[in-house]
Amino acid sequence: MSDQTPALRLEGIVKTFPGVRALDGVSLSVMPGEVHALMGENGAGKSTLMKVLGGIYQPQEGRIIVEEVPTVMTSPLQAKSKGIVFIHQELSLAEELTVAENIYLGELPRRSFGRVDWEKLYTQTDAILAKLKVGFNAKTIVGDLSIANQQMVEIARALTVDAKAVIFDEPTASLTDAEKVVLFDVISDLQRQGVGIIYISHRMEEIFKITDRISVLRDGSYRGTLETRNTTEEEVTQLMIGRALDLSRNESNHELGDVALEVRGLSCGHMFKDVSFDVRRGEVLGFYGLVGAGRTEIVETLFGLREPSGGKILLDGEEVRISSPADAISKGISLVPEDRKGQGLVLGMNCRDNMTLPQVGELSSGPFVAPGAETAIFDKYKEKLDIRTPGWKQTVGNLSGGNQQKIVIAKWLSMHPKVLIVDEPTRGIDVGSKSEIHNLIRDLAAQGYAVIVVSSEMPEVLHVSDRIVAMFSGRVMRTFTSEEVTEESLIQAISGITATEKVA
Amino acid sequence: MESMSKAGIGRFLARQGILIAFAVFIIGFTLANGRFLSPENVMGVVRSSAILGVMALGVTFVVISGNLDLSVGSMMSFSTIVVLDLHDKIGPVLAIPAMFVMTLCLGAFIGFLVGYLKLNSLIVTLGMLSAIHGLTLTYSGGQNMDIADKEGTWFSVFGQGSALGIPVPILIFLLLAALLGIVLAKTPFGRKVYAVGGNGTAATFSGIKRARIVFLCYVMSSFCVAVAGLIQASRSLGSQNTVGQGLELDVLAAVILGGASLLGGSGTIFKTVIGVLILGFIQNGLLLVGLQFYVQFVVTWAIIILAVWLDIAAKRGKLLSTIA
């Protein structure tokens, strides 16, 4: 490999934003046919480096060299024409347009007089979609697709050009296992064609499965490159966060309290049927299942976003009707939603105001908002969750993906709810902070909160939960205690393989 | 930062473009007519902008919440006609609150349609523009409305009086601007308006009652319209049915000139006041250099389009840089 010319080299890249030195002289080289992992904590500068490469940001210093030719990337379209394809961390699709239009945006095939050649557009697109084995076609409107499928559309974009290097920025954050398999197939195809691949992810198991080398950034500077074959998770973590990770679960032996939330025979159309479970104070209840198993729909119903078609919800033993999120919040239920950009944050608002939004009324003194109290909350959680931002005034949209997620978590933690529901709490969060958030969830339980954790990551559910509800296709298949659960039994339960024992 | 890139300059221009264009206008007008920056003229501009300004304050709330209000012009005609009519029938002391209640009802109705029934605000307020015009004509029977005893009423104080040497309309405008500026910037309600306009779904997920916020914004807007109608009626003590016609566009132009985004979620009262003054000076300048009154319509439109274009251009730049 070493005698080849690199597909791509970055030299001494410096990029600053007001108050932040995001990249401090970073160099990197990617060989053709190599899958090169880029790792680092939230806010380390990974996405920024890739945006420099993709022509979205202009660096203050440094050079980009594509196949030994120094190149200035002036715009995303120009970068694409040089063979650099960028699949973004946050989706950047036009929701009202079709899949085909999104994939070929800016370069639709033309007939005479500049008319769009729709037929060609659709056949080309369908050919690409076939390779990705997705369940939608060229004419589907992007807004109608699930987040995971929208991600697949982003990926399809990469396959339309003769790429020299493809950048994947946390592509698997919202993919199911099956979709991941397809993605990895696509990656190894590209690899065989000699394309250099830069792969950003916080998931160690993926990194070790598909990458050849791992480069690590920390606080905007380059920390080194490791051969994946010759390294370990511990070594990478050490390089990333400068210390070893404590992965032990803090088992405080606190007493479980009364049942805080009880759900009996809850149904909602065809989304989920006859769901029953309860959560006690001091307990973490995990919900595990495939995407589409109805977990998100259940928590949305508990949060007043959906009207149940049958069944009962009891809070502290009393039956309640939850008519809206405002109602849920006043009853002491909080939800960290799964889609931070769409549901969790007002991107144009600053960090502090986002964090205190649900309680801005309660915090007010007289008729006025109380900036002092709000800033105090912000400072407390910035410290507690290690949120990297120059200050509360920073617009949330300017934070790194993981730090945005932390703002959403802080927003709901700071409400001190009776029942805290978190849907995919650590999506896009680095290993260090992830274990901090897991510890935090355990701590909350120890303090007497009832916590529900919905997650698609088995290690996460196994790690944080006291009991686990396994769901399949809108039904509760089985509820495990943490003593009895095994990976195999859990996998069986969520694939609907176990004989459907009815849990009364 | 040290070396501003091409894109950086573009973004700077997009953001400051209005102020630069304004500066060019001012210099041009002053060269063309020395009277332009005289104290009397400046005071005149502010004074004649007061009615428009008061309406723009309310519309700022609506626009930040992510909606439009094109009904304010015809609603202002309604308020003016109603208060003039009632003045002679039940006396000013009762006429004023009665007019406020009626105008607020109109605002509440629009707020109900856009907020609770989630109808498109452009369609609703455009429809209300003509519906209210019809209502006004029905009310007045198509006649101009005049106060019988123009000399003897204290009602003229709102439009013609002055205190501390400052005309009352200007005082009302500035006081209301200060008050609403505080409401928008310093109260939980104001914060919620930004949240609803910035990301309605996230606002709902945060327990904000989106429909209610939108509703209140329209009520706020109609309150400002009622104040504007009061000033207008008091200034002229008589009025045609069409006195507010076309003002909705000037108001919108002022709000957007001030930098509120039509996409919602941004803008401030202070910026709207600046927008009102910019518009006032430009229109006054055009008159001073001897252009026909009607040319103003063309210019107002050109300004709206320019402002919207700059807004979108700036957003694009920003969007590109925020996709993580």
Ligand SMILES: Nc1ncnc2c1ncn2[C@@H]1O[C@H](COP(=O)(O)OP(=O)(O)OP(=O)(O)O)[C@@H](O)[C@H]1O
């Ligand atoms: N447009 C911007 N304006 C100001 N600061 C920014 C901007 N974009 C990024 N930053 C800052 O630069 C730093 C690096 O951000 P970046 O998005 O590159 O992190 P990351 O490594 O991708 O993190 P994550 O794993 O959370 O996605 C962060 O501190 C972030 O707040």
Ligand SMILES: [Mg+2]
């Ligand atoms: Mg990132």
